[in-house]
Amino acid sequence: MTDLADLTVTGAAAGLRAGEFSSVDLLEAVHRRAAMTEANLHAYLSIDRDGAARAAVGADSAFKSNTDLGLLQGIPVALKDNMVTRGLETTCSSKILAGYLPPYDGTAVSRLREGGAVIFGKTNLDEFAMGSSTENSAYGPSRNPWDPERVPGGSSGGSAAAVAAGSALVGFGSDTGGSIRQPAALCGIVGMKPTYGLVSRYGLIAFASSLDQIGPLTRTVEDSVAALEVVGGYDPADSTSYPGDVPDYRAGLESGVAGLRVGVVSELNGEGIDPEVQAGVDQCIAGLEQAGASIVELSLPSIEYALSAYYLIAPAECSANLARFDGVRYGLRRRGETVEEMMSTTRADGFGPEVIRRILLGTYALSAGYYDAFYGQAQRVRTLIIQDFQAAYEQADVLVSPTSPTTAFQLGDRTQDPLSMYLSDVCTIPSNMSGDPAISVPIGLDGAGLPIGFQVMAPALGEPLMFRVAAEVERQAGFEARATHATSEVVT
Amino acid sequence: MTYEPVIGIETHVELTTESKMFCGCAVGFGAPPNTNVCPVCLGLPGALPVVNGRAVEFAMAIGLALNCSIAHQSVFSRKNYFYPDMPKNYQISQYDEPLCIGGYLDVQTGSETRRIGITRVHMEEDTGKSIHVGEGGRISAASHSLIDFNRAGVPLMEVVSEPDIRSAEEARAFVAELRGAVLRLGVSDAKLEEGSMRFDANVSLRPKGTEPFGTKVEVKNMNSLRSLQRALEHEIDRQAALLEAGDSVLQETRHWDEAAGTTLGMRSKEEAFDYRYFPEPDLVPVEVDDAWRDRVGEAIPELPAQARARYLEMGLDPTAAGLISRDVAFGAVFEDAVAAGGVSQTVANWLTGEVTALLRRSETPLASSPIDGAALAELSGMVDAGRLSASAAKDVLAGVVAGEGNPAEVARARDLVQVSDIAALEPIIDEVLAGNEEAVGKLRRGDDKVIGFLIGQVMRASGGKADPAVVRGIIKDRVS
Numbered sequence: 001m002t003d004l005a006d007l008t009v010t011g012a013a014a015g016l017r018a019g020e021f022s023s024v025d026l027l028e029a030v031h032r033r034a035a036m037t038e039a040n041l042h043a044y045l046s047i048d049r050d051g052a053a054r055a056a057v058g059a060d061s062a063f064k065s066n067t068d069l070g071l072l073q074g075i076p077v078a079l080k081d082n083m084v085t086r087g088l089e090t091t092c093s094s095k096i097l098a099g100y101l102p103p104y105d106g107t108a109v110s111r112l113r114e115g116g117a118v119i120f121g122k123t124n125l126d127e128f129a130m131g132s133s134t135e136n137s138a139y140g141p142s143r144n145p146w147d148p149e150r151v152p153g154g155s156s157g158g159s160a161a162a163v164a165a166g167s168a169l170v171g172f173g174s175d176t177g178g179s180i181r182q183p184a185a186l187c188g189i190v191g192m193k194p195t196y197g198l199v200s201r202y203g204l205i206a207f208a209s210s211l212d213q214i215g216p217l218t219r220t221v222e223d224s225v226a227a228l229e230v231v232g233g234y235d236p237a238d239s240t241s242y243p244g245d246v247p248d249y250r251a252g253l254e255s256g257v258a259g260l261r262v263g264v265v266s267e268l269n270g271e272g273i274d275p276e277v278q279a280g281v282d283q284c285i286a287g288l289e290q291a292g293a294s295i296v297e298l299s300l301p302s303i304e305y306a307l308s309a310y311y312l313i314a315p316a317e318c319s320a321n322l323a324r325f326d327g328v329r330y331g332l333r334r335r336g337e338t339v340e341e342m343m344s345t346t347r348a349d350g351f352g353p354e355v356i357r358r359i360l361l362g363t364y365a366l367s368a369g370y371y372d373a374f375y376g377q378a379q380r381v382r383t384l385i386i387q388d389f390q391a392a393y394e395q396a397d398v399l400v401s402p403t404s405p406t407t408a409f410q411l412g413d414r415t416q417d418p419l420s421m422y423l424s425d426v427c428t429i430p431s432n433m434s435g436d437p438a439i440s441v442p443i444g445l446d447g448a449g450l451p452i453g454f455q456v457m458a459p460a461l462g463e464p465l466m467f468r469v470a471a472e473v474e475r476q477a478g479f480e481a482r483a484t485h486a487t488s489e490v491v492t
Numbered sequence: 493m494t495y496e497p498v499i500g501i502e503t504h505v506e507l508t509t510e511s512k513m514f515c516g517c518a519v520g521f522g523a524p525p526n527t528n529v530c531p532v533c534l535g536l537p538g539a540l541p542v543v544n545g546r547a548v549e550f551a552m553a554i555g556l557a558l559n560c561s562i563a564h565q566s567v568f569s570r571k572n573y574f575y576p577d578m579p580k581n582y583q584i585s586q587y588d589e590p591l592c593i594g595g596y597l598d599v600q601t602g603s604e605t606r607r608i609g610i611t612r613v614h615m616e617e618d619t620g621k622s623i624h625v626g627e628g629g630r631i632s633a634a635s636h637s638l639i640d641f642n643r644a645g646v647p648l649m650e651v652v653s654e655p656d657i658r659s660a661e662e663a664r665a666f667v668a669e670l671r672g673a674v675l676r677l678g679v680s681d682a683k684l685e686e687g688s689m690r691f692d693a694n695v696s697l698r699p700k701g702t703e704p705f706g707t708k709v710e711v712k713n714m715n716s717l718r719s720l721q722r723a724l725e726h727e728i729d730r731q732a733a734l735l736e737a738g739d740s741v742l743q744e745t746r747h748w749d750e751a752a753g754t755t756l757g758m759r760s761k762e763e764a765f766d767y768r769y770f771p772e773p774d775l776v777p778v779e780v781d782d783a784w785r786d787r788v789g790e791a792i793p794e795l796p797a798q799a800r801a802r803y804l805e806m807g808l809d810p811t812a813a814g815l816i817s818r819d820v821a822f823g824a825v826f827e828d829a830v831a832a833g834g835v836s837q838t839v840a841n842w843l844t845g846e847v848t849a850l851l852r853r854s855e856t857p858l859a860s861s862p863i864d865g866a867a868l869a870e871l872s873g874m875v876d877a878g879r880l881s882a883s884a885a886k887d888v889l890a891g892v893v894a895g896e897g898n899p900a901e902v903a904r905a906r907d908l909v910q911v912s913d914i915a916a917l918e919p920i921i922d923e924v925l926a927g928n929e930e931a932v933g934k935l936r937r938g939d940d941k942v943i944g945f946l947i948g949q950v951m952r953a954s955g956g957k958a959d960p961a962v963v964r965g966i967i968k969d970r971v972s
Contacts, residue, residue: 084538097537104531106538201774203538209773239542239775317773320570323581324535328639339576339637366572366768375770 004029005166009223023059023074030076034167043162047121055118071226073116078168081122084203093137096350106203108231123158129207132424150408153183160187171217178428181440185403185453196435197242200235206321208314252468258292263396280452287476302384312378319362403440403453443477495697499657506688512645514541525640533645535579547647550679555592568772577620590614609654620644660724672796672818707741723748812840821858828865838872884908912959
């Protein structure tokens, strides 16, 4: 019999409703799995034993009284530790927030609780979501369940590793430049970034406000839909929230791709992509063509500058977003002779080197005399990228590419060279710049046995189309492999 | 050389909306510290701002009252600097795309009216308040500081004037006029002492008759109209003395010291902050369509300048028109009194003279005193009809303010109704004439000046109730 920890959300939801097992059973299975994997993976920063137990009991009693709160009722969920949880330590993997207990739940978290989800724990991330490997955590790196010598990707590496390893059935992360999709690709699971504004950012500790978006990490495309259905939709507490009705994500899941135009973005395929990854992606594209899609080669010339523009806009926003961590009201406080000294010592000691690097970059990009050349120019590039995407979507219904140029890399490989780390996100950043949805679907393993991710991008609010193509990719790839190394001997 | 001052004023006004600029917390003065707070106005991690539409309407009303055009789209920006009572270490403000642009305010000094340009009106949020615990409440001597975030996030509006003001007196009149408009709109209590209205002035001098601006100095910390005028007079003199001596003015911020009566340098602009403004990504632009703007515009009441013009047409002198138009309650009582038949200038004189003095003594605002339009009309009617002398009328007014009843009732109760009945007056007059033979003699010889003395004696003998005009007539009859 399948270990309950290996179930999909959809499968577990059916089992719970059929009375085959309880939410408490499911929670126990996940605890058992976490006990086996955590020493290796360090996916979690904290596990909320008591809260999860209460939620599971509550979900079971709701089932007993025939109350159906939705597909995540009774399902163990992992939350990236930049999602604010009332009374549950929320650190952003930073020393500066060690011990911080938020007095409120973010909107996505509230919707999960209202939907009966069992919040199992808070997962590791690159500090303040700045990174692509989860190595920039003040509490130590997470590791890849497929090979603990390798990174799980990042910044939502903890949630990705947990879902891949079975220490959660579904995880949530945030994606600012690929932080959901890239770790999903590296861990062999599905990760999606919704249209900007579809999921409320209220209660997501901001990295770069105009780019951040909460999204799910799941084992299947259908689970991704189920998770998005719970957290998505208008929230008056977030002024950038999309005010209209959410689209019907499920509508096309079974429809196949016949008649659809699939655009292959020349700038995101081929050059700079690991040949094994590209071969897997090409095979997938051929499969879509066989299934009746027409393949369109097209170019988005301005996305060559997306990475550079991103590394001005995101740091600029973060330099202001992270200014509030000053030791005055919460988190770490170092003593100083003056207020200024207290603030600067607190910040110097509380933030890690990558966070400091980006704050400095952003402060510089916004400085008098440099604003127009850096931040202003980056915003103009962003407009061009949006226009390029709009033009591309006149020729194609969806766009495809690899999610990450490589499969999971070794721990420590890129930590000394920030630029090589930044290049991990070259395929994912354009969708953050345009605000459009994108999803990574696992399509197979490379020669080293590491998962390859395939990215499907769609225009704003084009989630139904995106899920429809992703579901076809998933069916064709038939990716069933499970990460198994996680439970073997402890890596030291 | 004669120098001409060039002055521009930036005024901050706290808006009296029910809730804060970007969250639902209550706005109010005097609540226990840190009780009107939430994750948003405390700048807790993950919290996001949402624009208070009412605050936009208030700011729009001020913009329209100042003859500004309202931007169809305006943008909030982040103004970045570290300060412990500013929760996010950036202030959400408006920068290059403010809500209201390009208006003016007509300002009266003496009999002259000048048009002062308004560059812009924009919205922003207030900071918290630091309380330094220790000697003198100063940060340097404090053992520690406490922060009250009740004020953090309170809606603020900033009105920036063009450098059109040419004297300290005009600066004072500008702020007074602006304050009157804000009060009339009901968008702020505009209390200078409590800081719900605050202003900074940019001052420079140039040789009279020349165009280019001199080096400007920003003067801060003036918390009354009087201190604004004093500070600017001092600063103008200081700069004139520097220029006269061949020195140059340093571009800097200077702090007005009310007790010492001087301005002191705070920091020079060379080390000024770089605020690194950029558009606030947590908010979308504020969209104002014509219909919304027009709805706000139609709800704007008559403003002081308009009321003043109308009062001048009604025949009031400029001083009275200015005083009455600046205060909502005075304007209402004045208009009621005139509508009830009071003579406008007489009523105005009562209001700006005796009524103001009495209310100041009893520390009662006009609105909560028993003085109303009907009472004033009645009082001025009694004086005009000769039933009250001017001095008795003051007593009657005091009685009305003390709540003794309407003017007729007070006059009767205090036995102040003027006696103009000849039969009643003749015996008193005869007695006075008999007792002042010397004066009567002078009068007979044509020395008309002594008649005043005789009338005064009659007034005293009658307890102030005699109608002096009638008395004068009888004396003249008797003596001729």
